[in-house]
Amino acid sequence: MSDNPIFRPLVAAIVVALLQTAFLGYMIESRASILRSGVDVVLKTVPVDPRDLLRGDYVILAYDISTIPADKITGGFPTEAMDAQLSVRLEKQSDGFWGVAEASFGPLAPKDGSVIARSAPFYYYPTPDNPPSSLNVEYGIERYYVPEGEGRVLEEARNASALAVTASIDDDGRMQIRVISIDGKPLYEEPLY
Amino acid sequence: MYRGRIEKDFNIWVSKGMLGADAAKAMLAEYDSRETVFSAGRVLLVLAAVLLSAAILLLVAANWEAIPRLVRVGGIVALIWAFYLSAAVCLGRGWRGMGAAFLVLGTMTFGGAIALVGQMYHLSGDAAEALLVWFAAACVAALAFRSAALSVISGFLAWAVFGQLVMDNDASLAGNGYIYFIPGLIVLVIALVRYTNAGAARHLAYLLALAWLGWLYLELPEVWLAAALFGLGLLAFLLVSLPMSPLYRFAQEAGAAPAFYSFALAILGLAVLHAEMDGVGQEVALGATTLGVALGGIAVAGRLNGAVRFLGYAVFAVEILYLAFETLGSILGTSGFFLISGVVVGLIAWLVIRLEKRLAATSAVEGI
Numbered sequence: 001m002s003d004n005p006i007f008r009p010l011v012a013a014i015v016v017a018l019l020q021t022a023f024l025g026y027m028i029e030s031r032a033s034i035l036r037s038g039v040d041v042v043l044k045t046v047p048v049d050p051r052d053l054l055r056g057d058y059v060i061l062a063y064d065i066s067t068i069p070a071d072k073i074t075g076g077f078p079t080e081a082m083d084a085q086l087s088v089r090l091e092k093q094s095d096g097f098w099g100v101a102e103a104s105f106g107p108l109a110p111k112d113g114s115v116i117a118r119s120a121p122f123y124y125y126p127t128p129d130n131p132p133s134s135l136n137v138e139y140g141i142e143r144y145y146v147p148e149g150e151g152r153v154l155e156e157a158r159n160a161s162a163l164a165v166t167a168s169i170d171d172d173g174r175m176q177i178r179v180i181s182i183d184g185k186p187l188y189e190e191p192l193y
Numbered sequence: 194m195y196r197g198r199i200e201k202d203f204n205i206w207v208s209k210g211m212l213g214a215d216a217a218k219a220m221l222a223e224y225d226s227r228e229t230v231f232s233a234g235r236v237l238l239v240l241a242a243v244l245l246s247a248a249i250l251l252l253v254a255a256n257w258e259a260i261p262r263l264v265r266v267g268g269i270v271a272l273i274w275a276f277y278l279s280a281a282v283c284l285g286r287g288w289r290g291m292g293a294a295f296l297v298l299g300t301m302t303f304g305g306a307i308a309l310v311g312q313m314y315h316l317s318g319d320a321a322e323a324l325l326v327w328f329a330a331a332c333v334a335a336l337a338f339r340s341a342a343l344s345v346i347s348g349f350l351a352w353a354v355f356g357q358l359v360m361d362n363d364a365s366l367a368g369n370g371y372i373y374f375i376p377g378l379i380v381l382v383i384a385l386v387r388y389t390n391a392g393a394a395r396h397l398a399y400l401l402a403l404a405w406l407g408w409l410y411l412e413l414p415e416v417w418l419a420a421a422l423f424g425l426g427l428l429a430f431l432l433v434s435l436p437m438s439p440l441y442r443f444a445q446e447a448g449a450a451p452a453f454y455s456f457a458l459a460i461l462g463l464a465v466l467h468a469e470m471d472g473v474g475q476e477v478a479l480g481a482t483t484l485g486v487a488l489g490g491i492a493v494a495g496r497l498n499g500a501v502r503f504l505g506y507a508v509f510a511v512e513i514l515y516l517a518f519e520t521l522g523s524i525l526g527t528s529g530f531f532l533i534s535g536v537v538v539g540l541i542a543w544l545v546i547r548l549e550k551r552l553a554a555t556s557a558v559e560g561i
Contacts, residue, residue, distance in 0.1 A: 009280065009281035016338070140317050
């Protein structure tokens with residue numbers, strides 16, 4: 001069978017295509033698993049500067065939990081420049097949105113009524129006026145792709161602070177967008193697949 | 194090109210009666226029948242594949258909402274399978290050009306698929322990470338199919354990773370560290386080029402190595418680094434171009450490129466050293482070193498390697514102009530420097546000519 005000249009390229013084709021399919025499946029499933037098993041939090045969006053930042057076909061989202069005041073940070077700041085990640089404890093506030101209760105460069109212990117999000121890695125360097133008054137972080141939910149031309153509505157709502165995002169957080173603190181709503185009415189609901 | 198030059202030489206040798214007309218014809222026919230020989234049809238086929246890939250990528254970018262997500266994912270995965278399986282069938286039947294074109298289509302479509310999935314599922318991932326995955330996929334496919342065309346794609350994707358890191362400002366020494374992967378990517382591409390016999394694609398890897406080292410100096414502008422670049426380049430150049438070196442035979446298989454790019458690295462080191470020099474003594478020393486390296490490069494590798502020869506001449510000329518404009522101390526000082534240089538180079542020329550004549554005489558005697 002292996003004498004057939006087509007045998008080797010055929011095996012190569014199947015291996016290569018399988019590997020590539022597996023990677024695409026992994027991309028899709030790692031997001032779906034967050035939506036399936038995660039805890040939902042409702043997040044308030046904040047206007048983005050510059051205000052008109054519709055990049056191609058996605059809207060840039062920023063949240064009030066993206067800015068973390070220095071006094072919320074427990075366990076101190078790193079003394080040396082480093083690639084850092086923040087653990088951020090989110091708790092439900094009286095207005096229904098979830099906000100930052102505390103954050104730490106190290107791990108945080110789980111606590112009832114709160115969830116812990118992990119920020120995307122960012123580069124931290126100590127500044128002369130140490131510590132900074134606040135830190136800006138991302139959570140991997142800053143982009144929302146929309147059909148061509150539909151971005152404007154979201155942008156305006158975002159800039160009017162009327163846009164709310166419901167996100168799921170899994171046990172590792174990774175987040176994915178589940179629902180985008182304007183003035184409490186769901187506009188986009190994300191299916192698992 | 195080589196094909197044109199050798200045909201001209203054959204005609205001369207045939208007309209002088211040194212070579213039989215039939216033998217010359219047979220040699221040219223053998224050359225034309227080789228696998229790696231340029232074929233317009235094959236090149237156009239791969240270019241067509243690249244254009245079709247671009248169409249697929251743009252289709253993705255248009256974000257066609259009318260079709261349900263899973264259908265879109267299924268469609269693009271089916272495309273990947275169809276392209277690779279078609280490639281396998283073509284290669285199995287010996288249609289190498291079509292096979293290469295399908296491999297290019299499959300690999301480009303995978304890149305499109307990563308973008309499509311990221312876009313549909315709102316994954317705000319890192320572009321450099323996506324490119325790294327794409328690069329890895331191209332390498333695996335090039336290895337599995339032993340495909341020269343995919344080695345070329347890998348070379349371009351390695352460049353894309355480097356470019357993306359620079360654009361993301363992640364290329365700083367203290368950034369996310371991906372920039373340290375680049376030498377690894379270069380080694381991978383060179384290994385693939387050798388394994389798949391991809392010829393010209395090695396220049397992508399060597400140029401990336403030069404760009405990366407240049408970037409390293411921009412990030413870390415220190416005298417020792419500039420000196421290290423020069424030393425490293427000179428050492429590598431000598432290793433690949435001196436016949437007594439253990440690497441000589443290995444490097445000769447790769448053609449003129451190893452000698453040229455190591456020589457270029459030495460020159461790059463010298464060029465940045467010029468920015469670090471201070472005072473007449475240092476400038477004279479560096480100027481003399483640069484001229485010496487340019488002439489040395491021509492002497493060591495210039496006879497067989499046209500690229501090194503031209504770079505040597507160019508560096509020599511530019512350095513002379515630089516020294517003339519820079520003025521070493523005073524115009525009189527510069528003049529003195531050129532006077533001494535002229536006498537020294539003249540002496541060397543006389544020595545080299547005598548040496549070449551003796552070498553030619555001995556080989557002529559041996560020939561009889």
